Amino acid sequence: MSNRPTKFMRETLTIKTGHVLPPDTNHHGTLFGGKLMADIDDTASIAAARFARYPVVTASTDSVDFIKPIRVGDAVTLEAMVTYTGRSSMEVFVKITAEHLLTGEKSIAALSFLTFVALGEDGKPAEIPLVVPETDQEKWLNETAKKRAEHRKSRKKDSEELAQFFSE
Numbered sequence: 001m002s003n004r005p006t007k008f009m010r011e012t013l014t015i016k017t018g019h020v021l022p023p024d025t026n027h028h029g030t031l032f033g034g035k036l037m038a039d040i041d042d043t044a045s046i047a048a049a050r051f052a053r054y055p056v057v058t059a060s061t062d063s064v065d066f067i068k069p070i071r072v073g074d075a076v077t078l079e080a081m082v083t084y085t086g087r088s089s090m091e092v093f094v095k096i097t098a099e100h101l102l103t104g105e106k107s108i109a110a111l112s113f114l115t116f117v118a119l120g121e122d123g124k125p126a127e128i129p130l131v132v133p134e135t136d137q138e139k140w141l142n143e144t145a146k147k148r149a150e151h152r153k154s155r156k157k158d159s160e161e162l163a164q165f166f167s168e
């Protein structure tokens, strides 16, 4: 039985809401993918640091699925939560919702999973608490995380091989 400290998933919930302004949009009048990705990384890193209470670095970002365009004038909300913990790594789930402020219509615009690693004072990966899910959605996210972690491991191996190939 592990005697690592635990924290509830809900304690890591990090929410950021803002207007989509013209400088952040492309010529279609929709939010730049790159701007959204930067916001996803920022919000997720706060959830991870809140959980670990250590400095954290992004180890990987899974594909961001852009489901619906986010239009200029919409409110965009990012909700991030730590969903799974290894020894030093954390998976963070981010849900992005667009809201048309005049009609109140809301839709999920994108979803993303990222992995952060906590670094100790020596700059090496540090042990973090275990995350505990409570609701059905949280349990689903936690139980399905191992499979996503396996995909990441094999992708990392592929990337390392590719880096080796291109450095020759």
Ligand SMILES: CC(C)(COP(=O)(O)OP(=O)(O)OC[C@H]1O[C@@H](n2cnc3c(N)ncnc32)[C@H](O)[C@@H]1OP(=O)(O)O)[C@@H](O)C(=O)NCCC(=O)NCCS
Residues within 6 Å of the ligand: 056, 057, 058, 059, 060, 085, 086, 087, 088, 089, 090, 115, 117, 125, 152, 156
């Ligand atoms: C992420 C990093 C700290 C991992 O260091 P490392 O020497 O590979 O450490 P380890 O092999 O011991 O792995 C440490 C943890 O990271 C996880 N990890 C490493 N690379 C990963 C990846 N690409 N995706 C997901 N998890 C990863 C490991 O599974 C391990 O998890 P665990 O402790 O929960 O079991 C290191 O690769 C790094 O510093 N990368 C650059 C980070 C960066 O600059 N980010 C952008 C700016 S924040």
